Amino acid sequence: MGDVAISIQDVSKHFRLYHERGTSLKERLVKVRTSRYDELWALSQVSLDIEEGQTIGILGHNGSGKSTLLKCICGVLKPTSGQIVVQGTLAGLLELGAGFQPELSGRDNVFLNGSMLGLSRTEIENVFDDIIKFSELEQFIDNQVKFYSSGMYVRLGFAIAVNVEPDILVIDEVLAVGDERFQRKCMDKIREFQEKNKTIVFVTQSAEQVRQICDSTLVLKNGHSIAFGDPGHAIRTFRETLLEGPDGVGGTVIDDADPNAERVIEFAPDNREQPIQILDVVLSYPDDASNAYLKSGDPLSVKVAYQAENDIDDVIFSLTIVEPKGETLLSTNTEQMGLHFDVKTGKGAMEFAFQSWPLLDGQYKGSVGIQSRKGGVMYDWKEDVVNIEVLYDGKSGGLLNLPISGSFTTGNPNERGQ
Amino acid sequence: MATDASASSSPASALGENVQAEARVKKTRVVSARVSIPQRLKNIWTNRELLRNLISTEIKVKYKGSALGLLWSMVSPAMTLIIYYVVFGVILKNSIPHFVVYLFSGLLLWNFFNLGVQSATGIIVARSGIVKKVAFPREILVLSCIGTAGVFLFFQSLVLIIFMAALGVAPDWQLLPLWFLTLFIVALLASALGIALSAINVYMRDMAHLIEVILAAWFWACPIVYSFWTQLHARFHHAWESWLYFANPMAPLVLTSQRVIYNAPFVHLTSAGNKGEQILPPWRATTYISWNVGLLVVSSLLLWIALVIFGRLEGNFAEEL
Numbered sequence: 001m002g003d004v005a006i007s008i009q010d011v012s013k014h015f016r017l018y019h020e021r022g023t024s025l026k027e028r029l030v031k032v033r034t035s036r037y038d039e040l041w042a043l044s045q046v047s048l049d050i051e052e053g054q055t056i057g058i059l060g061h062n063g064s065g066k067s068t069l070l071k072c073i074c075g076v077l078k079p080t081s082g083q084i085v086v087q088g089t090l091a092g093l094l095e096l097g098a099g100f101q102p103e104l105s106g107r108d109n110v111f112l113n114g115s116m117l118g119l120s121r122t123e124i125e126n127v128f129d130d131i132i133k134f135s136e137l138e139q140f141i142d143n144q145v146k147f148y149s150s151g152m153y154v155r156l157g158f159a160i161a162v163n164v165e166p167d168i169l170v171i172d173e174v175l176a177v178g179d180e181r182f183q184r185k186c187m188d189k190i191r192e193f194q195e196k197n198k199t200i201v202f203v204t205q206s207a208e209q210v211r212q213i214c215d216s217t218l219v220l221k222n223g224h225s226i227a228f229g230d231p232g233h234a235i236r237t238f239r240e241t242l243l244e245g246p247d248g249v250g251g252t253v254i255d256d257a258d259p260n261a262e263r264v265i266e267f268a269p270d271n272r273e274q275p276i277q278i279l280d281v282v283l284s285y286p287d288d289a290s291n292a293y294l295k296s297g298d299p300l301s302v303k304v305a306y307q308a309e310n311d312i313d314d315v316i317f318s319l320t321i322v323e324p325k326g327e328t329l330l331s332t333n334t335e336q337m338g339l340h341f342d343v344k345t346g347k348g349a350m351e352f353a354f355q356s357w358p359l360l361d362g363q364y365k366g367s368v369g370i371q372s373r374k375g376g377v378m379y380d381w382k383e384d385v386v387n388i389e390v391l392y393d394g395k396s397g398g399l400l401n402l403p404i405s406g407s408f409t410t411g412n413p414n415e416r417g418q
Numbered sequence: 419m420a421t422d423a424s425a426s427s428s429p430a431s432a433l434g435e436n437v438q439a440e441a442r443v444k445k446t447r448v449v450s451a452r453v454s455i456p457q458r459l460k461n462i463w464t465n466r467e468l469l470r471n472l473i474s475t476e477i478k479v480k481y482k483g484s485a486l487g488l489l490w491s492m493v494s495p496a497m498t499l500i501i502y503y504v505v506f507g508v509i510l511k512n513s514i515p516h517f518v519v520y521l522f523s524g525l526l527l528w529n530f531f532n533l534g535v536q537s538a539t540g541i542i543v544a545r546s547g548i549v550k551k552v553a554f555p556r557e558i559l560v561l562s563c564i565g566t567a568g569v570f571l572f573f574q575s576l577v578l579i580i581f582m583a584a585l586g587v588a589p590d591w592q593l594l595p596l597w598f599l600t601l602f603i604v605a606l607l608a609s610a611l612g613i614a615l616s617a618i619n620v621y622m623r624d625m626a627h628l629i630e631v632i633l634a635a636w637f638w639a640c641p642i643v644y645s646f647w648t649q650l651h652a653r654f655h656h657a658w659e660s661w662l663y664f665a666n667p668m669a670p671l672v673l674t675s676q677r678v679i680y681n682a683p684f685v686h687l688t689s690a691g692n693k694g695e696q697i698l699p700p701w702r703a704t705t706y707i708s709w710n711v712g713l714l715v716v717s718s719l720l721l722w723i724a725l726v727i728f729g730r731l732e733g734n735f736a737e738e739l
Contacts, residue, residue: 098550108475
């Protein structure tokens with residue numbers, strides 16, 4: 001216990017991104033002084049000790065250096081400076097079935113791949129049956145791998161990597177492959193690894209996965225380590241960096257500058273005389289106004305500010321909330337909510353107030369519209385102007401934050417009712 | 419009851435697994451920009467199983483689906499041999515007796531070197547898929563090429579033995595161990611060249627083509643189809659000419675192979691006049707041995723340099739490929 005499995009010491013990785021790189025001798029000689037490149041520090045002085053038995057998630061956006069770090073840990077890339085000390089055998093799942101030789105049978109590939117992971121023949125023979133069983137390829141194992149479907153390919157690759165019993169497992173966003181049943185099997189295997197006190201390092205963009213299986217999480221941004229610690233804290237930091245756009249912190253105030261232009265034209269052409277317009281939409285989190293994100297279960301208010309050119313007495317404000325995959329979660333308007341609203345000339349605001357936000361982690365988008373009650377005239381419509389970043393402190397996964405509690409009893413549960 | 423039983427058995431098995439895990443010695447691996455060469459040699463040694471698998475894969479894949487399989491590895495050098503024999507022995511009336519054996523004893527060595535270096539030069543680029551995704555000592559890929567060439571060398575030796583038996587030519591049994599040392603030195607040289615060139619080839623892809631041309635010329639710099647002593651040595655008037663010729667390490671190695679296998683320091687020419695003449699240099703066995711020992715040192719040194727070059731360049735393989 002407490003032993004350091006992977007010690008990352010001041011690791012930096014420098015890349016040169018060539019604009020036009022000659023790979024032939026002639027080009028090299030001719031362009032020896034002219035070839036231009038950008039300097040890029042994919043990793044800057046990242047230090048981290050990963051203790052044995054821990055499960056570490058590495059969160060970061062595309063280009064944050066997380067895959068580079070993972071490749072350095074595996075040894076596929078060598079850091080420009082610094083070093084990584086790895087204690088124990090390591091199986092890297094950078095790509096499943098990467099070393100497969102298509103002409104060979106599945107059986108031969110198990111031995112080839114196993115030896116690539118550093119195992120001797122007898123060690124592979126000892127786990128061979130487990131590998132075949134896990135991959136569920138019993139009847140195809142003597143077929144050439146080139147005839148395998150991509151799913152079978154991946155299954156065999158994963159089966160080898162996890163069944164050779166490495167001390168450390170390194171996974172690069174491969175959990176997203178295979179069918180659902182196989183994914184569940186993979187997750188089970190990872191749990192099994194955790195129970196055996198093995199070290200797991202994995203890269204992901206999914207905060208939900210991190211929450212489910214990680215002990216600690218590292219957040220990378222532009223090659224710098226910006227947070228390391230418990231997943232909740234790390235995810236919060238990750239979310240905050242996600243929101244950091246060119247205008248600094250976003251999320252609390254979203255104006256109507258950046259809606260989908262096409263849709264806007266469709267519903268409310270700018271040149272048309274609009275009796276009422278949406279000025280801006282303000283999101284606020286009453287419980288903690290300073291946060292850039294909404295905590296799951298907290299109240300939320302969406303305030304729609306408008307400007308009316310004249311008095312209108314048949315106005316409906318509508319709100320649509322969409323989950324990350326695009327499914328509509330809620331589509332409502334003031335009429336359906338039983339509210340009647342007359343608008344007077346001038347500015348005003350309408351507020352949608354949620355007593356609590358019952359959804360788990362994720363980024364939810366909302367659209368706001370103003371329309372007439374009769375005749376169905378759409379006065380104004382702002383697509384995706386509401387951007388709700390939700391952070392959930394617990395560990396459960398899924399979509400809904402349903403109020404739930406648990407209790408344990410001992411003895412035969414059937415006798416309890418007596 | 420049933421639940422109790424399973425509950426009591428599972429901690430026991432978990433404990434057993436823990437004990438098993440503890441019993442295994444943890445290997446320590448350091449990933450950094452500079453890894454010492456002894457450490458890298460050690461890494462290669464621990465991955466010898468992979469080397470073995472890569473060689474057998476290479477051979478299996480090469481002859482997969484072909485009816486004659488490995489026989490092809492003998493057919494093609496036998497064909498080269500026949501062509502050289504017909505051209506130099508029959509058409510150009512070469513006066514060397516048992517020319518086939520003379521030719522083969524040098525060609526064998528050359529084929530090993532040539533195939534090893536040529537396939538090794540392109541191997542890192544050819545296997546970019548695994549180089550980018552799987553971590554293992556990359557030198558293994560190069561060594562697998564040399565090893566594969568070694569397997570072909572073995573099969574070609576069988577062909578040689580058949581020829582020798584048919585023609586009634588016996589090798590110099592006393593010097594036969596020297597022949598194996600010579601093969602080892604060729605393997606070292608081919609590895610050194612292959613390791614350096616394969617790494618350079620990642621950055622300059624012409625290397626693979628360039629080496630093809632160089633090897634074609636190099637072949638003629640070795641006394642394989644001609645006799646060094648009768649056809650060249652007599653024309654060397656200056657010491658530097660000899661120096662230049664023997665700057666090619668393959669030349670003395672080929673001569674050693676001929677000395678051991680062809681085993682005819684002094685032969686009677688079959689052509690008119692019937693005057694005895696040297697085909698091979700009239701050196702004593704000790705001269706051949708010292709050549710080989712010297713080259714063993716030189717090629718080990720070259721291998722070391724090649725490993726340094728490879729170590730410098732391999733850090734960026736995954737990006738360059």
